[in-house]
Structures are given as structure tokens and as C-alpha cells.
Amino acid sequence: MLSIHKLKKQYGSHLILEIDQLQFDSGLFWIQGLNGSGKSTLLKILGGIIPFKGEVQIDSTSLKKQTTEYRRLVSYVEAEPLYPPFLTGSDLISFYSATRKASKEQLNQLIERFNIQSFVQNPIGTYSSGMVKKLSLVLAFLGNPKYILLDEPLVTIDKDSVPILLELVKKYSDEGINFIFTSHQAFEVSGLAPSQELEVKDTRVCFL
Amino acid sequence: MLPVSKVLTRVIVKKFYERNAGLFFFIFYLMFGIVEPNQIFGYHQSLIYGTLSSTVFLLVVMGVWCLYAIKYLRFILVEFDQPQNKFLLELSKLSPSKLFWSILLTVTLVYEPVLIYSTFIVFLGFAAHQYWPTIAVIVFHSTILISTSFLLARRLNLPHEKTIFSFFPTVRWPWPKPVPIFYISQLVNQLPTVLFFTKAFSVFAIYGFMQIPLDHYEPRVALLGLLIGLMSHSVIIFELRKFEETYLRFLRGMPISLPERFLKMALVYSVLLLPEIGMLALRGVHILDLTGAVIFATGYLTLIHCKLFQSEFNMDKHTTWTLGLFLISFILVLFKIYLIETVLMWGLAYFWLKRDYYGYEVSG
Numbered sequence: 015m016l017s018i019h020k021l022k023k024q025y026g027s028h029l030i031l032e033i034d035q036l037q038f039d040s041g042l043f044w045i046q047g048l049n050g051s052g053k054s055t056l057l058k059i060l061g062g063i064i065p066f067k068g069e070v071q072i073d074s075t076s077l078k079k080q081t082t083e084y085r086r087l088v089s090y091v092e093a094e095p096l097y098p099p100f101l102t103g104s105d106l107i108s109f110y111s112a113t114r115k116a117s118k119e120q121l122n123q124l125i126e127r128f129n130i131q132s133f134v135q136n137p138i139g140t141y142s143s144g145m146v147k148k149l150s151l152v153l154a155f156l157g158n159p160k161y162i163l164l165d166e167p168l169v170t171i172d173k174d175s176v177p178i179l180l181e182l183v184k185k186y187s188d189e190g191i192n193f194i195f196t197s198h199q200a201f202e203v204s205g206l207a208p209s210q211e212l213e214v215k216d217t218r219v220c221f222l
Numbered sequence: 223m224l225p226v227s228k229v230l231t232r233v234i235v236k237k238f239y240e241r242n243a244g245l246f247f248f249i250f251y252l253m254f255g256i257v258e259p260n261q262i263f264g265y266h267q268s269l270i271y272g273t274l275s276s277t278v279f280l281l282v283v284m285g286v287w288c289l290y291a292i293k294y295l296r297f298i299l300v301e302f303d304q305p306q307n308k309f310l311l312e313l314s315k316l317s318p319s320k321l322f323w324s325i326l327l328t329v330t331l332v333y334e335p336v337l338i339y340s341t342f343i344v345f346l347g348f349a350a351h352q353y354w355p356t357i358a359v360i361v362f363h364s365t366i367l368i369s370t371s372f373l374l375a376r377r378l379n380l381p382h383e384k385t386i387f388s389f390f391p392t393v394r395w396p397w398p399k400p401v402p403i404f405y406i407s408q409l410v411n412q413l414p415t416v417l418f419f420t421k422a423f424s425v426f427a428i429y430g431f432m433q434i435p436l437d438h439y440e441p442r443v444a445l446l447g448l449l450i451g452l453m454s455h456s457v458i459i460f461e462l463r464k465f466e467e468t469y470l471r472f473l474r475g476m477p478i479s480l481p482e483r484f485l486k487m488a489l490v491y492s493v494l495l496l497p498e499i500g501m502l503a504l505r506g507v508h509i510l511d512l513t514g515a516v517i518f519a520t521g522y523l524t525l526i527h528c529k530l531f532q533s534e535f536n537m538d539k540h541t542t543w544t545l546g547l548f549l550i551s552f553i554l555v556l557f558k559i560y561l562i563e564t565v566l567m568w569g570l571a572y573f574w575l576k577r578d579y580y581g582y583e584v585s586g
Contacts, residue, residue: 061475062474062475062580063471063474063475064583065580065581065582065583078580081479081480081580082477082478082479082480083477085475085476085477085478086477088475089475090475092471092472095472096468096469096471097469097472098404098407098408098465098469098470099469100407100408100411100412101399101404101407105398105399108398108399109398109399109400109401110476112398113476113477113478114476114477
């Protein structure tokens with residue numbers, strides 16, 4: 015279970031998020047909200063990318079105290095990821111695989127499923143935004159995280175890739191991996207329980 | 223003054239002095255405020271004679287001037303890239319000579335504080351028949367002014383060129399890249415000019431210091447040369463931090479422990495220091511002293527990097543801090559307390575990383 019306790023995030027005097035208690039059990043969680051409401055900020059906090067006040071835990075593993083162990087349990091992908099343009103997709107996949115201890119088999123399957131073999135050896139600087147997004151999704155699924163955090167996963171990927179992503183979400187969900195995502199459209203995954211909806215509004219997050 | 227120069231003066235020169243008013247005030251106070259008014263002339267005369275009669279001090283002073291040149295060069299390049307200054311690209315339509323002279327005038331104006339003081343150095347140098355060091359000062363300033371004007375004119379002519387010179391071929395690493403290679407690749411592929419000039423300056427600083435004739439082996443001479451070279455790395459460190467904040471944000475979310483992050487960062491700088499290590503070894507520095515120098519230098523650069531894990535980091539603060547660390551280190555090396563400094567630098571670098579790495583978020 016991913017739990018949030020007395021979380022507060024502000025930039026200067028501008029309060030972005032204030033969450034007293036919130037728990038994500040298991041399954042799919044769809045976070046909605048207007049632009050600028052704090053959805054991406056929340057995912058960045060849960061992904062260990064930005065600092066905050068309060069506590070976030072997965073089971074008994076604290077984000078602030080067990081910094082490395084916690085990060086092994088989550089995988090986060092930005093809405094518009096940026097990677098060094100001179101690295102190849104392959105370089106990043108190798109790095110992620112080694113750090114997240116992904117198997118060679120898993121790695122090959124993901125490359126094949128997202129159909130990125132044709133460009134993965136090229137420098138990322140030559141990729142379109144859709145290609146970068148596909149690469150970032152491959153990276154998100156690598157290893158054995160408990161929670162995969164996807165910020166606007168459907169943005170910029172082509173329509174052929176959407177069913178592939180949904181199919182992978184189902185496969186990983188069946189294996190016990192949980193997903194928290196922000197999106198302007200729902201994940202309609204056949205054969206999977208509908209996602210639990212949350213809304214970020216006026217600095218608060220609540221289940222709908 | 224030509225209309226073009228007027229525009230450049232308003233957009234670049236005025237802003238440069240406004241932005242650095244605090245630094246200039248501080249330097250002015252150091253130079254003129256701590257001495258009794260009736261002793262100022264004698265004090266500076268002694269300072270200038272000391273500089274001209276000692277190769278070591280002349281190199282130190284040139285190192286400081288060089289840092290100032292890097293500072294204004296960096297400032298102007300950043301200003302050229304500002305959206306509100308995009309109209310300056312129109313200057314590329316001028317004839318090459320007109321553009322060059324306009325930029326040379328701009329650069330001369332921002333370099334003016336150094337030139338004014340150097341005028342006294344030249345005057346006193348010739349009066350004291352110190353011809354060679356005086357000529358060296360003139361050549362040094364001419365080279366700085368001409369080379370930086372040339373680089374800036376080229377940037378205006380080729381705004382989309384990532385690298386001003388292609389001294390290095392594109393290097394492809396054939397194996398999976400570990401994190402330190404990300405940083406090295408960034409320098410080699412995106413900032414080859416900065417890398418080349420920094421390393422060349424650093425290696426020549428060591429070479430210059432090691433030329434000083436001594437009747438016995440003295441490792442501090444090597445260390446002082448190395449220190450001048452380390453100071454010149456401030457731009458590289460700043461660029462690597464910017465690179466981290468732009469392209470390596472994902473690293474923060476990766477399950478990598480702080481000691482591992484720290485060691486990887488130190489590894490980046492120890493690899494960067496290979497040319498300096500090579501020069502020290504070639505100049506006959508003993509193996510123990512060489513090992514000590516490598517640990518000292520890596521700790522020095524890692525410390526500066528760790529200092530930049532802050533919400534707001536800017537070049538001005540960074541340069542001031544780098545200069546401060548250099549001055550402290552210079553004194554500690556002179557007084558042979560660099561072993562203690564080495565331990566302190568490593569300890570402080572790790573302390574800052576542990577305290578700040580997960581706790582800051584770059585504003586804006």
C-alpha cells in the first residue's frame with residue numbers, strides 16, 4: 015500500500031498540495047484535475063523527484079528514510095521526458111535494466127512490444143516526441159516496481175501504440191503491479207477492474 | 223560610437239556591470255579599501271613589482287584575469303540566447319570586420335577594470351625595465367580580447383552551431399554507458415570548446431609552474447599549478463550541473479544510493495583530471511605526491527559540484543564561491559596544510575550531497 019501522511023507542497027507562498035491522509039491500495043488509479051491543479055506535482059513527489067513536507071511510504075518503506083529502497087519500488091515517467099540527446103535509446107535501456115535489475119527477457123519483450131527496434135540504436139536527439147515517449151514507457155516497465163507512475167501516458171504516442179500500452183498495463187496488473195496515472199481520458203482496459211478515480215482540486219486530493 | 227556599439231553597450235555592458243556591482247565593490251574594497259589612503263600608491267607599486275618579478279605570481283594573476291574573461295564570455299553568450307535579445311542576430315548581416323570591431327569594443331568595455339589596472343602594470347613594468355613580463359601582460363590581454371571577440375562574432379554568425387570549433391571528433395562508446403560517461407559525453411559532444419580550453423589552460427598552468435627553477439624537490443609548486451587549473455574548471459562544473467537539471471532529472475528517481483551517486487560524481491572528475499595527472503607524472507612528481515594531488519583535485523571539484531545542489535544556482539554566485547575556495551586553498555597549500563584540506567573537502571562534499579540532494583528543487 016502506498017500511503018501519504020500530512021503532505022504539503024508549496025512554491026514560495028503558493029500552496030500546491032495539502033494532503034492529510036491518502037492511501038493507494040492495489041489496482042489502477044486515475045488522477046484527474048484541471049491544468050495546473052497539481053497532478054504532475056503529486057506524481058513527481060511519489061516518484062521521488064521533488065522534495066516535499068510530510069511522509070510517503072510504500073508499506074513500511076519510507077521515501078525520505080529509505081531513499082534507495084523506496085525508489086526501487088516505484089517507476090515514474092514524466093509527461094514530456096527529456097533525455098540526453100547524444101545517448102541512444104539502447105544506452106538508456108541498458109542503464110535502466112542494470113539499475114532496476116531487469117532481466118534480458120523482459121527487456122527484449124518490451125522493445126518488441128513497443129516496436130522500437132528500428133530506432134533504439136540511434137541517438138535520442140534524432141527521435142520525434144512520440145518515439146521519446148515510447149522509449150520512456152519501455153523504461154517505466156523495466157524491473158520489478160510495485161507502483162508504476164505514468165504522467166499523461168497517452169499524450170504524443172500514436173494510436174497503434176495505445177492498445178499495446180493498455181495490454182501491458184493489464185499484463186502487469188495481473189502480476190500485482192499497481193498503476194497511478196494522470197490522463198485526460200480513462201484507461202478502458204478490457205478484462206480489468208475499472209480504475210479508481212481521484213481528483214486534485216484546490217490543493218486537495220480525494221477519491222471520486 | 224557606432225549605433226551598433228551603442229546597442230551592444232546598452233544591452234550587454236550596462237547589464238554586466240549592474241549584475242556584478244556587488245562583486246566589483248568587493249574587489250575594489252579588497253584592492254583599495256584595506257590600505258591607508260597615504261599608502262595606496264606604495265602598496266600597489268609593491269604588488270605590481272612583485273607580480274612582474276615572480277613568474278608564479280604573474281601566472282596566478284593571469285589565472286584570475288582568465289576567470290574574469292570566462293565570466294564575461296559566459297555572460298554575453300547567455301545574453302545572446304535570451305529571447306528579448308534575439309534581435310542581436312541581425313548583427314550577423316554586418317560585414318565581418320564591422321561586426322568584429324563592434325564586439326571587440328563591447329568586450330573591451332566589460333574587460334575595462336582589468337585593462338585600467340594593467341595600464342599601471344605596463345607603465346611601471348617598462349619604467350622598471352621588466353620588459354618580458356610586461357610584454358607578456360600585453361600579449362595576454364590582446365589574446366583574451368581578440369579570441370573572445372572572435373568567439374562571440376562567430377556565435378552571432380552561426381547561432382545554431384552547438385560547438386564553436388570541432389576540435390574533437392564525435393566519440394561513440396561501444397559498451398553500455400555507465401552514469402559517469404553521460405557527463406563526459408556531454409562535455410565531449412556538446413561543449414568541446416569549453417573542455418578543450420579548460421584542459422589546455424589547466425595543463426599549461428601546471429607546466430608553467432613546474433618550470434620554476436628550484437634547488438630541491440618541492441611538491442607544492444606542482445600543487446599550486448594544479449590549483450590554478452582547477453579554478454578554471456568552474457565553467458565545466460556549472461555546465462554539468464545545468465546538464466543534470468535539464469536532461470538527467472530521471473536519475474533522482476532511480477534506486478541509486480547516495481554513496482554510489484557520490485562515488486560516480488567523483489569518478490567523473492577523476493577521469494576529467496587525466497590530462498593534469500599525466501602532466502604531473504611527466505614532470506617527475508613523486509608517486510605519493512601524485513596520488514595526494516589526484517585525491518586533492520578530485521575532492522576539490524566534487525566539492526564545488528556538491529555546493530551547486532541548490533534551488534537557485536547562478537554563475538555569478540558560483541564564480542565568487544569558486545574564487546573564494548581557490549584563495550583559501552592557495553594559502554593552505556602554501557602553508558602545507560593541504561592534507562587536512564583534502565579530508566575536509568571530501569567530508570564537506572559528502573555532507574552537502576547528503577543534506578541537499580533530495581531536498582532542493584531548481585526554481586523556474
